[in-house]
Amino acid sequence: MSRRELDAIVAGAGVAGTAAALGLARAGLQVALVEPREPPAWSAGDPDLRVFAIAPDNAALLRDLGAWDAIAGARAQPYRGMQVWDAGGGQPLVFDADRLGRRELGWIIENRLLVDRLWTAAQQAGVRMHCPDRITGLEQGLDGASVELESGRRLRARLVVGADGGASRVRELAGIGTRGRSYGQRGLVAYIGHERPHQATCWQRFLPGGPLAFLPFPDGPEGPRSSIVWSLPDEEAERLLHADPARFLVELSRAFDGPLGELTSVSARAAFPLRRQLAATQHHGRVVLVGDAAHVVHPLAGQGVNLGLRDVSALLDTAGRAAESGADIGAPARLARWNRRRRSDNTVSAHAFDLIDRIYSNDAPLPVMVRGHFLGIAGRVPPLNRALWRHAAGT
Numbered sequence: 001m002s003r004r005e006l007d008a009i010v011a012g013a014g015v016a017g018t019a020a021a022l023g024l025a026r027a028g029l030q031v032a033l034v035e036p037r038e039p040p041a042w043s044a045g046d047p048d049l050r051v052f053a054i055a056p057d058n059a060a061l062l063r064d065l066g067a068w069d070a071i072a073g074a075r076a077q078p079y080r081g082m083q084v085w086d087a088g089g090g091q092p093l094v095f096d097a098d099r100l101g102r103r104e105l106g107w108i109i110e111n112r113l114l115v116d117r118l119w120t121a122a123q124q125a126g127v128r129m130h131c132p133d134r135i136t137g138l139e140q141g142l143d144g145a146s147v148e149l150e151s152g153r154r155l156r157a158r159l160v161v162g163a164d165g166g167a168s169r170v171r172e173l174a175g176i177g178t179r180g181r182s183y184g185q186r187g188l189v190a191y192i193g194h195e196r197p198h199q200a201t202c203w204q205r206f207l208p209g210g211p212l213a214f215l216p217f218p219d220g221p222e223g224p225r226s227s228i229v230w231s232l233p234d235e236e237a238e239r240l241l242h243a244d245p246a247r248f249l250v251e252l253s254r255a256f257d258g259p260l261g262e263l264t265s266v267s268a269r270a271a272f273p274l275r276r277q278l279a280a281t282q283h284h285g286r287v288v289l290v291g292d293a294a295h296v297v298h299p300l301a302g303q304g305v306n307l308g309l310r311d312v313s314a315l316l317d318t319a320g321r322a323a324e325s326g327a328d329i330g331a332p333a334r335l336a337r338w339n340r341r342r343r344s345d346n347t348v349s350a351h352a353f354d355l356i357d358r359i360y361s362n363d364a365p366l367p368v369m370v371r372g373h374f375l376g377i378a379g380r381v382p383p384l385n386r387a388l389w390r391h392a393a394g395t
């Protein structure tokens with residue numbers, strides 16, 4: 001291999017791609033990150049509408065990457081409780097940090113803040129940024145892969161990481177197909193001001209049209225606020241996206257029926273189409289897929305970005321050990337083992353969220369009778385409660 005050859009090329013500077021590039025560079029590898037749009041700078045006064053519930057294992061990953069203090073020091077809302085209930089009746093499913101012996105269950109963090117801080121850390125770690133640019137071609141050989149960029153540049157590396165989102169070009173260039181379905185729903189997101197404090201708790205109510213989640217967020221100038229993700233049938237989402245604010249708040253209050261008192265204000269709104277999409281494999285030759293490039297899941301369990309960061313964590317483990325022993329980090333047999341490990345977790349999770357959506361997002365009488373009781377049982381039986389929590393927390 002020539003001296004100018006890279007160890008890894010990462011396509012896409014979302015959360016998964018920036019974390020992968022940073023981690024590989026911190027392992028002493030030569031890394032390039034290719035991204036069409038420079039990530040917008042985070043600003044405290046203009047909260048990003050897209051927020052994530054970051055699980056404890058991924059907070060630990062961000063700590064290991066040296067990025068956690070810059071993220072949490074800017075704005076991260078810890079949550080200590082979670083309550084999930086069904087509009088059809090029955091007991092709620094409750095997770096409580098004290099009962100699970102934890103200081104917090106996770107953190108609500110804005111997408112733009114995560115990317116901004118990871119991007120800065122990656123630059124400081126020596127990642128070569130190709131931005132604005134995008135991957136347009138890919139060739140694989142026995143000892144390396146080369147990619148072509150829109151700018152006409154060519155890069156060669158032992159490993160190519162496709163972190164370029166649900167419509168991944170790398171996936172397409174590697175000849176990897178996908179399977180999935182549209183949920184016929186959109187996730188409507190916004191910030192909502194409310195009368196009572198959120199008690200550092202995530203609230204989620206299952207409705208026939210899809211779940212409605214209120215995620216706690218640090219107080220704004222006008223008092224307590226939460227970020228919402230409201231999964232709605234397409235036409236309903238379209239209507240509510242453009243409804244006047246007073247009308248929107250009336251319908252939201254009726255749908256939530258929760259303990260936050262009067263809903264007093266709504267920010268700008270946005271809506272994202274929801275679908276399940278799984279790549280046929282996360283690995284082909286020297287190419288791996290991480291994050292939404294490999295799996296797009298329903299947001300009802302707040303796990304999308306968490307699964308992506310778990311792909312990255314396992315990849316850093318695999319590549320780091322290979323680099324330490326002077327082995328080829330992109331050896332296809334090594335990547336095949338990584339693929340087996342990650343694909344089973346991602347496939348089980350995507351189908352589990354799918355099943356939950358099918359059971360809860362309807363008003364057929366039998367599921368309504370059974371599902372409320374299930375939530376209550378899962379909330380009251382400690383071993384089941386702990387097992388469900390451990391799965392979500394990645395611990």
Ligand SMILES: Cc1cc2nc3c(=O)[nH]c(=O)nc-3n(C[C@H](O)[C@H](O)[C@H](O)COP(=O)(O)OP(=O)(O)OC[C@H]3O[C@@H](n4cnc5c(N)ncnc54)[C@H](O)[C@@H]3O)c2cc1C
Binds near residue numbers: 016
């Ligand atoms: C309504 C909603 C709510 C959600 N809530 C949660 C939640 O609470 N918790 C959670 O964990 N997840 C949540 N998710 C899921 C989460 O948004 C995604 O899983 C996550 O953003 C995916 O990150 P990523 O880095 O894989 O991809 P992306 O964020 O899509 O980043 C892909 C990047 O690749 C770049 N790119 C595109 N084409 C190319 C190319 N040819 N070459 C190079 N780069 C390219 C793009 O510009 C982009 O920057 C939610 C999703 C929705 C829709």
